[in-house]
Amino acid sequence: MKTIPLKRLVPGLIIGPASWLGPYIVTSSLFLPALIQHLDAENKITLLALFSSVGMIAAAISNMVAGFLSDRTRSRFGKRTPWLVSGAFVFMLAMIFASMSTTIPLLMASWMLGQIALNFIVAPMIAWLDLAPENGKGTASSAYGGLGMALGNNGFTIVGAIFLSQFRLGFILFGIVTFLGALIAAVIVREPSNLDEPLDKPSSTTKAKFSIKDLSTIFPKWVEGRDYYLALIGKLFQGVGNFAITGYLLYIMTDFLHKDTSSTQQTIQLINTIMLVFGIAMGFIAGPISDRLKLLKLPVGLSTILLGIGVLSIFFLQNDIGLMIYAFMAGLGMGIWNSLDNLLNLKVIPDKNRVGFFLGFYNLGNTVTQAIAPVIAAFMISTIGFSSIFMMSFAFSIIGGILILSIKSVSR
Template sequence: MENKQSSQEWHASFTDKQQPKVPVRVGIAVAIGVLLWLGPFNGVSSILNPAKLANIMGGAGSKVNSFLAILGTIGAVVSTLTTIIIGALSDRTHSRWGRRTPWIVVGSFLTAAVMVGLGLIKTEQQLPIFILLWCGIQTFINMIVAPLLAVIADQVAPMHRGTISSIYAVGFVIGQYGGPVVGGRFLSNANPGLINTGYFVFAFLILLSGPVAAILLKEPSSMGMPKEKLDLSGFVRAFIFPIHKVRNFYLALFGKMLIVITTTAFATYQVFFLTSGMNLGSSEAGKYISLMGTATMITAIIFSSTAGPVSDKLKTRKWVVAFAALLISIGTVLPFIFKSPVTMIWYGVIAGTGSGIFSSVDQALNLEVLPDPETAAKDLGILNLANTGAQILAPVLGAILFDMVGKNYMPILPVLAVVGLLGAGMVLMINEHKTV
């Protein structure tokens, strides 16, 4: 059955009986959409921004690091707030093009415009403008992110969500790892201005994100959606954290946050595990990081594309997510046990497998713990706190552990592995196929 909703027969989601066939077109749309926003965003945030700031501020050093830390913290706070607000507004959007399409298209245009502005920054005196523009990107890109994720809840029946989440995850993984690779092509000692070209290229790709996804989605009209008065109870329902039937929801949120803290903290300190912990030089450490990154990307792509359909057949999400967290924890503790640089590559293989499984099946799990399909985008924005919260908390946890264990990075690893296992435990406490 095709995804057809007339304005008179609007509904927020599909049941398994209404959608016996996998809606592959929706999967392709969200995969291309996430690839075209995440790749440019990661390429800019991890490669072009540090390189541009080093050029502007007279070379890499503590000054640049401090500015990047401020930029990251402000960006995480802005992203956390705007993804919930935009998601809530998207849930309540009445238009002939649907609830999500107007936001996705307009968000891609605004994000692209602001990214061009970042590329035009040239002097240290313009850095306050740089911060404002970065906050603009964090805001406008959420006009793509929150509604695009909600499309899966809107247009995919529960029995197909593992498969569609896997297709989405392939685009996510390629964007996550491919964006920095493309960004690196715009770094040149001989031509520093090439960095600005990178911003413009990435802006063009983001500009395509919304329109391409919208054309593929063909989202039905939401004009038939019941209108709510935005009185106190309506405001609470639209914008505030859910409070009814939320046990599964919050277990998924905090379980995911613990697992993501494990992977984020490992990524933050990976250079120091090799240099300070294993006594390698910078160039040798860089070689192992490159090999580890390649192994992680390959395994993540393979398993993100297959784990979702497997979870559909097994009719479980939580056990697959918990298994993924177990693999991540095993990979995390290996360098501490063996203290050999080769174990970083094994981390890439084992934890990369876990990350691939996690990226697809956890998304399907998130969709199934939503308290109300009519507030899907807002609630998915709240679940995104697991990612933004982990970005803030992981470096803090690492710094605290570093001081506690006597200025040594390696003992951080078993603690991170335990944090990942605690996340798996919280996920296993979820009552599947129930909302309680």
């Protein structure tokens, strides 16, 4: 198997995910809610859940398609690069269209296009991890998740909060950042040509006899893929627990804690600064420590439990101290999680010939959960009240950790 030296792969795995995740987090958690509120303030909670539901469907389908297509691509630029660069370009256009939307249907159409394009970046890019040398996969995973995703999750939000009152301009600027970042990452990584790689083409007879039974082989049975499914379900629970809070962070500040716009902006920046520091710190040390001590399952499982504990501080204290405790606990937990969870999934993939597909599908935990969480949260808010989302987030995070710790093929 071809490999790429870490001196090229690591910078690409930092810039690449930061460039797609950062703009997505900022647009989905700040600019989209702000624009929806501007267009239809009365129905903002329901509309945000609707956008999330539609986005979830688009993300799920496009992620699987992107992973499948990139696995089967042969080009002078490799399997993944053509798709992720093209996806970044379309995402940029979608964000520009969103910035010009004057009605909810136009905004919905732009957002749908952006969701589809986003997953044509995500699924191929995460498969770059498989190009790392065997003794450096932990470092590569840490670069992607610990550094790249920390910058995306928190670093961009610090900057994004500045544009909270200019959200239309924010859509445009962050869309451009995604395209330029993906392009720079691709140039740095320089994925090798795979034109010489054989591609098994099904015969006409095979095509004619294709059946539902054949379709069922896309995913292995539980007994064969148990650990992969546990990792996937654990990631989904962790993701919902995380994004139920971050997806509604703007409304938590304004509607639950009753902060004004200036205070909201400052608090969001402070929270994300704390989480960014922890994310970068874990990005530097979690992967190398995992490689050296052969620890993987335990830190990943415990990290999501830390997140759940941090969420409770907001609920019980309902002040800035509670928010800071949440930032510290969630920052440490997410820093460890982002550094190592992709490596854990790489270890439990049931079919090594379809790395792009399985890694891409697993990475739906970063996109689909951002869609599912607001839907569940909106239901909880409307039926029980705003405080219920904190209990929900805690429960989902704990369940996610338990599922990860139940994996058998990775000992510790």
